[in-house]
Amino acid sequence: MCRIRPVSINIMGIPYQMEYVREPIIQDGATCGGQIDFWNRKIKIAETPNAEDMFQTILHEVLHGIANAVHMEMDENSTDILAGVIMDTFCRNGWIKEDEE
Ligand SMILES: [Zn+2]
Numbered sequence: 001m002c003r004i005r006p007v008s009i010n011i012m013g014i015p016y017q018m019e020y021v022r023e024p025i026i027q028d029g030a031t032c033g034g035q036i037d038f039w040n041r042k043i044k045i046a047e048t049p050n051a052e053d054m055f056q057t058i059l060h061e062v063l064h065g066i067a068n069a070v071h072m073e074m075d076e077n078s079t080d081i082l083a084g085v086i087m088d089t090f091c092r093n094g095w096i097k098e099d100e101e
Pocket of ligand 1: 060064
C-alpha cells in the first residue's frame with residue numbers, strides 16, 4: 001500500500017489544508033478517523049497503523065468536500081459506502097498498490 005499523505009487538496013477549486021493527528025478524533029461524542037471543516041478549509045485525519053484504512057478516511061472526507069462544493073445531500077452512511085467502493089476500485093485496478101517491503 002502506498003502511503004498517500006497529501007498536505008493539501010483542492011476540491012472543486014476550494015483548497016483544504018490536511019492535518020494528521022496521532023489520536024482518534026472526537027466529534028459529537030463519537031470517535032471518528034477524520035473530520036472536515038468547511039469554514040476553515042481544513043481536513044484532519046487520525047493516523048492509523050493501516051495505510052489503506054487511512055487513505056479510505058481521506059477519501060471519505062474528500063467526498064464530504066465534493067458534496068459540500070456541489071450542494072449535494074449525502075449522509076454519513078452513503079459517504080462511507082462510496083469511500084469503500086472507490087478504494088476497492090482503485091485497489092482492484094492497481095491504482096493503489098501494496099508496498100513491497
Ligand atoms: Zn463523514
